[in-house]
Amino acid sequence: MTTPDLEKPADGFPLSRKRGRGRPRAFDVDEAVDRALELFWRQGYAATTVADLTAAIGINPPSLYKAFGSKQELFERAVRRYAELNGRVLEVALACPDVESVVRRFLTGVIESATEADCPAGCLTIQGGTACREGEHEVTDLLTALRRAVQDALEHRFEQLKAEGGLRADQSASALARYVATVGQGLAVQAGGGATREELMTVVEFSVRTVA
Template sequence: MAGGRPRAFDVDEALERALELFWRHGYEGTGVADLAKAMGINPPSLYSAFGNKQELFAKVLDRYAEGPAGYIREALAQPTARMVVERLLRGAAEATTRPDCPPGCLTVQGGLASSSGAEAARDELTRRRTAGEAALRLRLEQAGIDGELPDGVGSADLSRYFATVYQGIAVQAAGGASREQLDRVVDVAMRTWPTGSSGN
């Protein structure tokens, strides 16, 4: 036989199935055998195509960022800081309660409870959450420079506050909160937006 056999599975579809499994059960709660079964391939094919479990998880997180969590990128492109934050929170309320997806957020829940063997995955999730908060902080710092925020408002504290609300939305969704309930949470959070500036 000349040459190797072509892959007998669709890579994109396999990654979607892995994404759902990691999203539903977290990194540590998802075994390689479970992944291989859900993806419709055997473990050797999984390792050959995607690397080890940690490497597969990183690919899944990239896919998650481009797909279900794509609203984050859209939010950061909004023209005012207030619109950025509201789009971020509304997007979280929508994405974490979609009927066609597991409840909650993969990057918030994926590694909350993990043993020493899952430290790399937990660190990767922490890195990504920290990068998201840093991007929000930079946007709010620019808002301060542009006069969108009142003098004396700390962009670091404000970004951490809204990041905490954002992550809380994901936790509430995982516990069964509805889109409508979470939208009301966003309403309350947005009423805390600093007043007294041209950005209101």
């Protein structure tokens, strides 16, 4: 799973919009990634075909391959975009001042993201990537790493709060982070199955009660 840094700013252009020498691209790359994200999110990696992608973006295959390299690299772009969007939600939760509010805000954010009306229900990192034939672990591994990164961020924050006295010294920050991440993943599965925000918010209350 190489990451050849497509579309990077190409250091050297002070503030100008980079415009290469050749024919200009006829579609917006970021918008294309968003369309791809929606498809991968809704259908998963294996069930989403290049024909689906080109149709959704409104381009022909050569344009897709020029811009992204392959279906798998486009998937990685979409996943990175997804991580960027959800990263903001995570940051808001991590900024909360105590364990209970971090947990409540995180789980609430997961529910909101997984039940957003104009997005597929559920979580891309859970339902997007089982698809791997024997020996093709790249897709699965990427999504697993992303889930792990969220859990690690929670753990780091709980360690901070523990040092500040906001978490009892005999409590394990890593175990707590795993618990919260587990509930979050379960909530995403529930949302993928059609559960509503109201139903899922009752789960948050159970979880917060554990923590408090």
